[in-house]
Structure formats: structure tokens, C-alpha cells
Amino acid sequence: MxxxxxxxxxxxxxxxxxxxxxxxxxxxxxxxxxxxxxxxxxxxxxxxxxxxxxxxxxxxxxxxxALGHAHPAWVAAITAQAQTLAHASNFFATEPQIRLAERLIELAQAPHGSRVFLCNSGTEANEAAFKMARKTGKGTIIALEGGFHGRSMGALSMTHKEALRAPFAPLLERVVFVAPEVGALEAAVASAGEDLAAVILEPIQGEAGVRPVSHDLLAAARELTLRHDALLIMDEVQTGVARTGAWFAHQLTGVRPDVMTLAKGLGGGFPVGAVVAFGERAGAMLTKGEHGTTFGGNPLAAAAANATLDAIEELxxxxxxxxxxxxxxxxxxxxxxxxxxxxxxxxxxxxxxxxxxxxxxxxxxxxxxxxxxxxxxxxxxxxxxxxxxxxxxxxxxxxxxxxxxxxxxxx
Known part of the structure; x- marks a missing residue:
């Protein structure tokens, strides 16, 4: 209009x-x-x-x-799913859930063996990524100054802004913040040594004022994490799902992560989050009993996300x-x-x-x-x-x- x-x-x-x-x-x-x-x-x-x-x-x-407000195809998909099956516990699978996970792996051009965890929000997705980092058996997680990853305790521990962190200290330990510069990252990685579990960053820092991370820094993060057998986690909660003109912002750079977190635009207005673990480097995938969320991947949310992805492509x-x-x-x-x-x-x-x-x-x-x-x-x-x-x-x-x-x- x-x-x-x-x-x-x-x-x-x-x-x-x-x-x-x-x-x-x-x-x-x-x-x-x-x-x-x-x-x-x-x-x-x-x-x-x-x-x-x-x-x-x-x-x-x-x-x-992502589709604006009250997009007809999105409304129709949610309505049809609500009339069929809105929620089932994760003791059961549903076709919309499976289709969404398959679609995310396809759009991410993820290799064989990649897997998806579905949740409800960006902070939940980053909590799961935090657990994956710690599951490597190593402890140090490096995050960038200016980064924002959520407000729950694990995600907040990786969020830089002191005003958000201070009221809830002490937060989780062994998270190190560095300036978004190659030299600062190299020094922090050298200090962590073999304890380096992961580097987490946003390709474009949204809450810091829409500040792109340089290609040199992204490439350095990829090389350093490979060298130290650590995970590169890209928080694409805000940049993902066609926001930047690519399905995921890292695809504009040619630097692929080991773990990608998504939410915001994925559901087109319905609460949906996801973690994509890329196959050959996702050995820290979460397994039975290690993580979960009651509403994650419910068929109503999955239907909303599938409709959003379909419309982005079709339009x-x-x-x-x-x-x-x-x-x-x-x-x-x-x-x-x-x-x-x-x-x-x-x-x-x-x-x-x-x-x-x-x-x-x-x-x-x-x-x-x-x-x-x-x-x-x-x-x-x-x-x-x-x-x-x-x-x-x-x-x-x-x-x-x-x-x-x-x-x-x-x-």
C-alpha cells in the first residue's frame, strides 16, 4: 500500500x-x-x-x-497448519519440521552430515552454540567488542555491552572480548592456545550500529579456528534469511562457518530459531539429552518458516x-x-x-x-x-x- x-x-x-x-x-x-x-x-x-x-x-x-505484515501466503500457511496440528512434543517428528531442516541445509549449501537444531529465538540458538563450543572439551570462547548475541545467561556472556552484563554478574567464565581487528584476534587466540573452543561473531554487527566485520577479520577467524581445531560460529540471527541480499551474509564473503545461528526473519513474524551445524566441522553436535526446548520445531512455527522461505524465493x-x-x-x-x-x-x-x-x-x-x-x-x-x-x-x-x-x- x-x-x-x-x-x-x-x-x-x-x-x-x-x-x-x-x-x-x-x-x-x-x-x-x-x-x-x-x-x-x-x-x-x-x-x-x-x-x-x-x-x-x-x-x-x-x-x-521478512514478508511484511499479514502476507497472504504466510497467513494461509499458518491457518492451514493450525487447523491440522499446531504442537507436538519432541518425542514425535512432524513433516514441516523435517522439511524446514532439510531446506536450511540446502540453502546454506552445507555438506553431507550437517544437522539442524530448531528452537524459538536467537538467544536460544546462541545458547545451543555456546554448549556446542564447550562440548569440544575446551573452554575459551572469543567474541567481538560490539557484538550482541542475546540476553539469556550464556548468550549474554558472549554479548559485549557492559550495561547489559553488569546487573547479572558473575556471568559464565572464559569468554574473551577482542576489538574487531585481525591483530587483536590473533593475540587472543595465541593467549588461549589449545584451550580455544570457538570464535563467535556477527558478519554485520546489528546492535552496534550496523557495522560490517571486515573480510580480512572473517578470513583470519576461519584460518585461526581451523588451525586450533576450534569452531567458527557465525551469529546470523539478524543478517540471515535474505536480509543482505544473500540467503546468509557469510555467503557474500566466501567464509563458511562451522555453526550458524538463525532467528528473526526465519519465521516471518512467528518465533523460530535454528542452529545449522556444518558437517565436517560440527563434531560437537548436541546429542540425545544434552539440549532441548519444548516448543522448538513445533509444526506451526515450522509451517511459518517454510512459508517465509518459499515466498522469498517465489517473489x-x-x-x-x-x-x-x-x-x-x-x-x-x-x-x-x-x-x-x-x-x-x-x-x-x-x-x-x-x-x-x-x-x-x-x-x-x-x-x-x-x-x-x-x-x-x-x-x-x-x-x-x-x-x-x-x-x-x-x-x-x-x-x-x-x-x-x-x-x-x-x-
């Missing part, structure tokens, strides 16, 4: 929403701060709030809504992510107050000339655009892979007229 966002945004257009937010404040823990709006429905790249205001969603549930969304992403990059880089645009495909970080991202994001939502400020000088865009060029142009025009003025005034 195209067209200008409604002109009723701002204080005058938020009456019912205020009432709902008061209810929220009295009923839910404040783990996410005050919500920006109360949303009631979505269609494609658009959402509506409780007061009828319309927004172009350029955040996509934080890279989750040519890898090509669309590349084309619309490049259009956004070219147009945004030309604006005053924008110093760079980082990332790949439809995972973009707009680097601003001043620490004004929070102010830009607030003004954007008031104008009918949902974006995210992951760092003081960065606006993150991770919209639906179905985003059209015409929809992208609406935001480009707003940034040119309003967003850049906010940055200039803050400089």
Missing part, C-alpha cells in the same frame, strides 16, 4: 493510544521502556496505531517481518533486497548530514554527522516512519524484504527535508 503517511501524527492523534499505554504501564514489566505507540494492525510495509495513524515500518519488527526477494537497498544507500549517502551508509541489502545503518539519531527517530515516528537509533549517530533500517522503491522514496524525501535539518542543527 503506497501513499503519504497520514497527517494526523503527533500529540493530537494519540488519544486512544494514551489510554492503552496507561494499561500497559500498570500490567507489564518495564523491560522495554515506554512503547512508542500501540499498534493494532499491519499490511505489507505499513502499520496502524490505536488512533488510526499510519506508519511506514522500516524496522520490520527488528528484521523479523524474488533476494534481488529486491539488493535493488531497493542499493537505491536507499545511493540516495541517503547524497544527503547533507549523512556521512556514510553501512551494511548490505536491506540491513542499513545511516551514519549521521552528529549524535542526533534519537531526535531523528522521534521526529520520524511523529511523521509516520518507524526507524531505530541503535547508537547515538546511527539510524538503522531493517524493513520488510518486500519494501518497494516507491515506499523507500517516501522516507528518502522526509530525510532530505526534515531528518538532515535535525542533524545539521545538532552538529
Amino acid at each position: 503506497n501513499g503519504q503517511p497520514l497527517a494526523t501524527h503527533g500529540e493530537a492523534g494519540l488519544e486512544r493510544g494514551r489510554v492503552e499505554l496507561q494499561r500497559y504501564d500498570h500490567a507489564l514489566m518495564g523491560t522495554y521502556g515506554e512503547p512508542l505507540r500501540v499498534l493494532t494492525r499491519g499490511e505489507g510495509s505499513w502499520v496502524w496505531d490505536a488512533d488510526g495513524n499510519r506508519y511506514l515500518d522500516l524496522l520490520g519488527g527488528i528484521a523479523v517481518n 524474488g526477494l533476494l534481488a529486491n533486497a539488493k535493488a531497493v537497498g542499493e537505491h536507499l544507500r545511493t540516495a541517503l549517502e547524497a544527503l547533507d548530514g549523512v556521512v556514510e551508509v553501512r551494511g548490505e541489502g536491506l540491513m542499513l545503518g545511516i551514519g549521521l554527522a552528529a549524535p542526533a539519531s534519537a531526535a531523528v527517530a522521534r521526529a520520524a515516528v511523529d511523521a509516520g516512519f518507524i526507524v531505530n537509533p541503535p547508537s547515538p549517530d546511527t539510524i538503522r533500517l531493517v524493513p520488510a524484504l518486500t519494501l518497494t522503491r516507491a515506499e523507500a522514496d517516501l522516507f528518502i524525501a522526509w530525510m532530505a527535508e526534515h531528518g538532515t535539518r535535525i542533524v545539521t542543527e545538532a552538529a
Whole structure:
């Protein structure tokens, strides 16, 4: 659905929403701060709030809504599966579960012997990867400064941001953080020696402000882990499932991991996570009784993921992510107050000339655009892979007229 966002945004257009937010404040823990709006429905790249205001969603549930909102094929697949079998314990197998695992191995071009573990979220996937690293019999895990891998205790132990870690110390031991530089990684590996269990990294660091890890660092991580018989774990929770214009971001680099973690866009809005263990290097695969999750791989979630993967392929969304992403990059880089645009495909970080991202994001939502400020000088865009060029142009025009003025005034 195209067209200008409604002109009723701002204080005058938020009456019912205020009432709902008061209810929220009295009923839910404040783990996410005050919500920006109360949303009631979505269609494609658009959402509506409780007061009828319309927004172009350029955040996509934080890279989750790969097909946009209420995609007909996705809705139909979930509906059909819910009418058949929604959940069965993992004492039983289901065809959607098996099909999803087979499809992930195929899309990852993983070798014979590769296997998949299905779960519910990125943090669950990274918990499993942590266990796989420790199952090697070695203890040291190297993670990158700026990396984000989740908020449960194992995943949090590999997440760098001190503000997230400090309230829950002591965390799991023998996780070492290094600057995302080849020399720093080499020094940490040398220090760990034969105790090195794994190196974990995101090909593009999302929460740090959409910061790509250099090809040299990826290649060094691959070579060093091979040399020390350790695992290379790539966290593709945000970069995976066509987000960057490839099925998985590591395929853009030619550097293949031993373990890959997925979630977010995999279910197209339904909670799904996965771990792909690549055959010849996945000797630390988890076996019977070593790990599990009640809802992991349930047929309803698997149906949602299968429908998402099918639609991405049938609609040519890898090509669309590349084309619309490049259009956004070219147009945004030309604006005053924008110093760079980082990332790949439809995972973009707009680097601003001043620490004004929070102010830009607030003004954007008031104008009918949902974006995210992951760092003081960065606006993150991770919209639906179905985003059209015409929809992208609406935001480009707003940034040119309003967003850049906010940055200039803050400089």
C-alpha cells in the first residue's frame, strides 16, 4: 500500500493510544521502556496505531517481518497448519519440521552430515552454540567488542555491552572480548592456545550500529579456528534469511562457518530459531539429552518458516533486497548530514554527522516512519524484504527535508 503517511501524527492523534499505554504501564514489566505507540494492525510495509495513524515500518519488527505484515501466503500457511496440528512434543517428528531442516541445509549449501537444531529465538540458538563450543572439551570462547548475541545467561556472556552484563554478574567464565581487528584476534587466540573452543561473531554487527566485520577479520577467524581445531560460529540471527541480499551474509564473503545461528526473519513474524551445524566441522553436535526446548520445531512455527522461505524465493526477494537497498544507500549517502551508509541489502545503518539519531527517530515516528537509533549517530533500517522503491522514496524525501535539518542543527 503506497501513499503519504497520514497527517494526523503527533500529540493530537494519540488519544486512544494514551489510554492503552496507561494499561500497559500498570500490567507489564518495564523491560522495554515506554512503547512508542500501540499498534493494532499491519499490511505489507505499513502499520496502524490505536488512533488510526499510519506508519511506514522500516524496522520490520527488528528484521523479523521478512514478508511484511499479514502476507497472504504466510497467513494461509499458518491457518492451514493450525487447523491440522499446531504442537507436538519432541518425542514425535512432524513433516514441516523435517522439511524446514532439510531446506536450511540446502540453502546454506552445507555438506553431507550437517544437522539442524530448531528452537524459538536467537538467544536460544546462541545458547545451543555456546554448549556446542564447550562440548569440544575446551573452554575459551572469543567474541567481538560490539557484538550482541542475546540476553539469556550464556548468550549474554558472549554479548559485549557492559550495561547489559553488569546487573547479572558473575556471568559464565572464559569468554574473551577482542576489538574487531585481525591483530587483536590473533593475540587472543595465541593467549588461549589449545584451550580455544570457538570464535563467535556477527558478519554485520546489528546492535552496534550496523557495522560490517571486515573480510580480512572473517578470513583470519576461519584460518585461526581451523588451525586450533576450534569452531567458527557465525551469529546470523539478524543478517540471515535474505536480509543482505544473500540467503546468509557469510555467503557474500566466501567464509563458511562451522555453526550458524538463525532467528528473526526465519519465521516471518512467528518465533523460530535454528542452529545449522556444518558437517565436517560440527563434531560437537548436541546429542540425545544434552539440549532441548519444548516448543522448538513445533509444526506451526515450522509451517511459518517454510512459508517465509518459499515466498522469498517465489517473489524474488533476494534481488529486491539488493535493488531497493542499493537505491536507499545511493540516495541517503547524497544527503547533507549523512556521512556514510553501512551494511548490505536491506540491513542499513545511516551514519549521521552528529549524535542526533534519537531526535531523528522521534521526529520520524511523529511523521509516520518507524526507524531505530541503535547508537547515538546511527539510524538503522531493517524493513520488510518486500519494501518497494516507491515506499523507500517516501522516507528518502522526509530525510532530505526534515531528518538532515535535525542533524545539521545538532552538529
